[in-house]
Amino acid sequence: MTHAAPTIVVFDLGGVLIDWxxxxxxxxxxxxxxxxxxxxxxxxxxxxxxxxxxxxxxxxxxxxxxxxxxxxxxxxxxxxxxxxxxLGGALAEGVAIFEALETAGVPLFALTNWSGETFPYAWNNYPFLQRFKDVLVSGDEKLIKPDARIYQRMLERIRKHYPDAQPQQLVFIDDVLRNVDAARALGWRAIHHTSPELTAAQLRAWGLPA
Known part of the structure; x- marks a missing residue:
């Protein structure tokens, strides 16, 4: 990673930011x-x-x-x-990580396995979702994690904002290990989200505020 390149964080939603x-x-x-x-x-x-x-x-x-x-x-x-x-509501500790990154100006995206028919309810009832630069919903794309194609599509969407973005500049957070492994196989940095404390610690180890 070069100093000038953006560091971008991509969140999964269910199990990380939303309790389902x-x-x-x-x-x-x-x-x-x-x-x-x-x-x-x-x-x-x-x-x-x-x-x-x-x-x-x-x-x-x-x-x-x-x-x-x-x-x-x-x-x-x-x-x-x-x-x-x-739905059990927003996961406060996960949202706190999101907000710390947001406050520091880190570009934030979301990549979620979610039905395109039910996602609008979440969009309308969890206002923080609208603060992502983009949210890629599997049901709308007809692809799901851990299919490599959905990660590539996410990168394409990121490049609409950051044309020079490379896989190694991305940090992906997901509570499902196979989804994390798939991101790593494509050269992304990735965190298997098992607790907010461990996720925040790994982000800080990579120089990100959390």
């Missing part, structure tokens, strides 16, 4: 913990939800899964009908 957990909703719908864990592991699973993050329409996903599991159709319908109840 299907359990928040399904605790109300399936009171038995064992049954609830089974349902979220085997019916409305994380891998199933990722298909919507990759751009599949929510209505199509709901209809297909309900047809496969008619006994669970009502619960499947609730997954997106009551999706906002899965």
């Amino acid at each position: 957990n299907p359990d928040y909703l399904f605790r109300k719908l399936i009171t038995n913990e064992t049954e609830r864990k089974w349902f979220l592991a085997n019916i409305c699973s994380g891998e199933w939800n990722l298909q919507q993050d990759a751009g599949r329409p929510l209505s199509e996903a709901t209809a297909i899964l309900s047809a496969e599991h008619p006994d669970h159709a009502e619960l499947i319908e609730a997954f997106y009908a009551r999706w906002t109840e899965m």
Whole structure:
């Protein structure tokens, strides 16, 4: 990195800046913990939800899964009908890192696996999202992390602001290790976000205010 080159931070959102957990909703719908864990592991699973993050329409996903599991159709319908109840609010310590970087003038971007249909709710209800220079939403791009193409698309979007930006100038923060590994494989610096304290410490070690 040259002294004049911008140092750019790219944030994941869920698990870093926003608290999202299907359990928040399904605790109300399936009171038995064992049954609830089974349902979220085997019916409305994380891998199933990722298909919507990759751009599949929510209505199509709901209809297909309900047809496969008619006994669970009502619960499947609730997954997106009551999706906002899965949000636990902004993660204050993560947002504090964002704000420290913002105050110091560090360029900030976001790269998130998120349905294009549900993201507008987050955009309208978490005002700090509008302070990013750009937010790349997987559902709008029809690509999801850890696909290398979505990182390349993020870099292309960054270069609209910073034409000379290079992968090694980027710092990527994500709570999912495979997404971090994918960024590193492309030459990005990356932090596996396991705690705000450790993330802030790594940013400071790289000379960034956090």
